Each structure stands twice: as C-alpha cells, then as structure tokens.
Amino acid sequence: MIEAFRDLLRIPTVSTRDAAAWDHAAFDAFHEALERHFPMLHELPLTRVGRHGLLFHWAGRHADRPVVLMAHIDVVPAEGEWVHPPFGAVVEDGVIWGRGTLDCKGSLTAICQAVEDLLAAGHTPAQDVWLSFGCDEEVAGDAAQLAVEELRQRGVTPWFVLDEGGAVAYDAFPGVDRPMAVVGVTEKGVTSLELRVEGRGGHSSTPAPLGPTARLARAITRLDRSPMRASAPDATMELFRRAAPHARPPIRYALSTAVRSRSLLTRLLLAAGPETAAMARTTFAVTTLSGSPAMNVIAASATAGVSVRILIGDSTESVIRHIRRVIKDPQVQITVLDQAEPSPSSPVDDAFDLLAAVTGTHFPEAVTSPYVMMAATDARFFTAISERVYRFTPFEMTKKQRESIHTTDEHLTVDAYRKGVAWYGSLIERLPAS
Numbered sequence: 001m002i003e004a005f006r007d008l009l010r011i012p013t014v015s016t017r018d019a020a021a022w023d024h025a026a027f028d029a030f031h032e033a034l035e036r037h038f039p040m041l042h043e044l045p046l047t048r049v050g051r052h053g054l055l056f057h058w059a060g061r062h063a064d065r066p067v068v069l070m071a072h073i074d075v076v077p078a079e080g081e082w083v084h085p086p087f088g089a090v091v092e093d094g095v096i097w098g099r100g101t102l103d104c105k106g107s108l109t110a111i112c113q114a115v116e117d118l119l120a121a122g123h124t125p126a127q128d129v130w131l132s133f134g135c136d137e138e139v140a141g142d143a144a145q146l147a148v149e150e151l152r153q154r155g156v157t158p159w160f161v162l163d164e165g166g167a168v169a170y171d172a173f174p175g176v177d178r179p180m181a182v183v184g185v186t187e188k189g190v191t192s193l194e195l196r197v198e199g200r201g202g203h204s205s206t207p208a209p210l211g212p213t214a215r216l217a218r219a220i221t222r223l224d225r226s227p228m229r230a231s232a233p234d235a236t237m238e239l240f241r242r243a244a245p246h247a248r249p250p251i252r253y254a255l256s257t258a259v260r261s262r263s264l265l266t267r268l269l270l271a272a273g274p275e276t277a278a279m280a281r282t283t284f285a286v287t288t289l290s291g292s293p294a295m296n297v298i299a300a301s302a303t304a305g306v307s308v309r310i311l312i313g314d315s316t317e318s319v320i321r322h323i324r325r326v327i328k329d330p331q332v333q334i335t336v337l338d339q340a341e342p343s344p345s346s347p348v349d350d351a352f353d354l355l356a357a358v359t360g361t362h363f364p365e366a367v368t369s370p371y372v373m374m375a376a377t378d379a380r381f382f383t384a385i386s387e388r389v390y391r392f393t394p395f396e397m398t399k400k401q402r403e404s405i406h407t408t409d410e411h412l413t414v415d416a417y418r419k420g421v422a423w424y425g426s427l428i429e430r431l432p433a434s
C-alpha cells in the first residue's frame with residue numbers, strides 16, 4: 001500500500017500556466033503507474049477528461065444518489081531547501097516526505113487504494129461512485145469544468161461531491177485539545193481587480209498635484225481604512241459552536257458566550273487577528289503596484305492589483321460597489337481581471353451526517369464541523385451540478401503539516417495515510433441504498 005503511494009509521489013506531475021512548458025511525459029508516467037498499482041480500478045469504465053484528467057465510473061446497485069470523489073494529479077513546483085528530496089518519497093520514522101503527500105496525491109491514492117481493496121473483496125457499492133481526478137487544479141485549468149460537463153451530459157446529479165479541503169486538524173483552535181475534523185461547506189471567491197489612474201505624464205521636474213501615483217495611493221489608503229462589513233457566516237458560527245464545549249476554561253466560557261450571537265462572535269474574530277478576521281469578512285490585499293519605469297519620468301498611468309477573497313454573502317458586484325463608494329474618485333478605473341464568486345453553502349444534512357459518522361468511527365476523538373474554506377478548489381465547479389459539495393481530506397494533520405502545503409517539507413505519516421484509506425473504504429461501504 002505504501003509502496004504504491006511512494007511510487008506515485010516520485011513522479012513530478014507539476015502543472016504550469018505555460019502550456020509549452022507542460023511535462024506531458026510525467027503525467028503519462030503517472031497514469032501508467034496508477035494502472036499498474038490499481039489494475040482492478042482500471043477495469044472500470046474510464047473517460048479521459050481534457051488531456052490528463054480521469055473520470056472513473058463504478059456502477060452501484062442504485063444510481064439515484066450517485067457520489068463523486070475528487071482529487072487532483074498535479075502538484076505545485078517544489079522550490080527551496082527540503083530535508084528530504086521533494087520527489088524522493090523518503091520514508092523515515094513512520095513519515096512519508098514529498099511534494100503532494102497532502103496536496104493532493106495522498107487523497108488521490110487513498111481513494112484508489114480503497115476502491116481497489118473493495119473491488120478485490122467483490123464489493124458493489126449501494127450507489128454509483130464516480131472518481132474525478134483533475135490535472136490542472138493548481139493552475140486554475142479547465143479539467144474540473146470539463147468533468148462537470150461530462151457528468152451533466154450523462155444526466156448525473158450527484159447526491160454529494162467530496163474533494164480535498166479540511167482535515168482532521170490538530171492544534172486548530174487555541175485552547176481546544178481535541179482535533180477538529182473540518183469539512184468545507186463553502187469556499188471564498190477569488191477575484192482579481194486592477195485599479196488604474198491615467199494622467200499626462202511628463203518630466204519629473206514639473207509635477208502637477210494629485211498625479212496618477214498620488215491618486216492611486218489615496219485610493220489604496222482609503223480602501224485600507226474601510227474594509228467591508230464583517231459578519232460571521234453560518235458555517236463559521238457552527239464551527240465555533242461545535243468547538244466551544246471542548247475548549248479549556250476560560251476560553252470555553254468566552255467562546256460559549258460569543259457563539260450565542262453573530263455580532264459578538266464577529267467582533268471576537270475581528271479582534272483575534274488577521275487569520276480569524278478573514279473568516280468573518282471579505283478581504284482585500286493590494287499585491288502589485290506599478291507607475292513610471294524611470295526615476296525622472298512622471299507616470300502616465302499607475303496601477304494596483306487587488307486580490308479579493310469574497311466571503312459568502314458578498315459578490316464581485318457588491319465588492320466593486322464598496323470600492324467605488326470608499327475611494328470616492330471616479331478617475332480611478334476598476335477592471336475585473338478574473339472572477340470567481342464564493343460557492344453556495346452546502347447543507348449540513350444526511351450526506352454531511354454520513355461524513356461525520358464515518359469520521360467518528362475512524363477518528364473517535366475528533367470533533368466534526370462544517371467550516372468556510374479560505375482557499376479555492378476544483379470543488380467549486382461541481383456546485384453547478386450538485387447541492388452538496390464538501391471539502392475534506394481524511395488525514396490527521398498538525399499545524400506544521402498544514403503550513404507545509406505549497407511550501408517545503410510536505411509530509412504525511414504512514415499511520416495517517418492508512419487511516420485515510422480506511423476512511424474512504426468505510427464511506428463507500430456505508431453509502432445508503434436510497
């Protein structure tokens with residue numbers, strides 16, 4: 001089991017925005033290795049999606065409540081200094097090191113392993129199970145949208161969809177010793193805007209007041225001083241409600257009081273720092289700036305890039321309205337560079353309860369809760385065909401591990417991987433007949 005995982009980790013399936021730089025051979029090698037390690041899975045009907053995406057269909061006894069299990073094949077590049085080579089899949093003291101262990105070859109391989117084991121045991125799931133593995137999640141490619149289109153054409157309306165996301169997270173809450181199994185029920189929208197001010201330019205010896213750079217700076221500081229209205233969404237309320245009873249005093253008393261009122265919890269989140277504040281409001285970060293390319297030339301135009309993370313309840317439209325209102329300057333042009341709205345919130349009902357029950361079996365000490373995911377995943381595209389889209393990876397992760405995603409020293413314990421495989425197996429076994 002571990003050797004199959006290691007073998008797949010060693011293949012550098014790095015995705016890139018530059019189509020010409022794409023290493024197709026690595027993705028082909030990955031597919032070959034996947035087929036070698038999971039031969040029974042590869043006897044199921046398989047549809048290629050885009051160039052390297054895979055969509056498996058495991059027919060169940062019923063098809064009225066089909067489910068989709070998702071993951072992605074591609075990984076981000078492995079830069080920086082690692083304690084073990086990022087594509088070496090070194091196992092030491094019960095820990096597997098490598099790019100993709102958490103994001104997202106761990107869950108991809110665990111899903112395949114669980115299905116392979118069940119197929120070998122002669123199991124037929126109660127419901128149709130689809131496995132959708134994207135190939136360009138990290139570069140915002142279109143494989144997931146193509147998979148959604150494929151399912152739509154086949155008339156598949158998933159009962160629920162499960163993608164990467166939250167985890168069985170240790171040290172998730174100050175004062176809470178138990179791990180929190182957090183399941184993303186919505187994710188923030190990611191929209192990029194450009195603020196631009198045009199002017200006359202000219203020589204820097206004869207500047208006019210309030211030129212493009214000064215105007216742009218004024219707009220940025222006004223925006224910085226006037227964030228959008230904060231309000232903890234339902235999923236955040238529920239997260240703190242479920243965590244509160246497990247906190248040590250006196251945090252327990254503070255949280256138990258705060259969760260009784262949305263405005264109280266919102267104020268607490270804003271006061272506790274930028275990480276928690278981001279759970280309660282749409283955020284702006286001015287990330288890029290440009291003006292004149294030369295020291296003695298006045299900028300004829302000045303631009304600022306604004307990365308906006310939109311909380312459920314807001315939209316690109318309401319964000320732009322807010323920006324116009326607070327910067328109070330019609331000469332600042334606002335352009336939408338790219339746009340992804342926040343995902344609709346999935347209900348906490350029977351499908352969520354199934355995820356929670358399976359989690360309770362394998363991680364009895366964990367507290368399962370919905371939450372708002374801060375990062376964007378391929379799962380958001382599936383909200384077009386399913387009401388219930390959940391983001392959860394059934395691996396135990398420490399804070400340090402969660403922080404290693406997209407940076408150096410990504411790793412997963414052998415034990416956590418095994419438990420993850422067992423979790424996916426139980427989930428499939430416990431799908432209801434109707």
Ligand SMILES: [Zn+2]
Binds near residue numbers: 103104
């Ligand atoms: Zn990922």
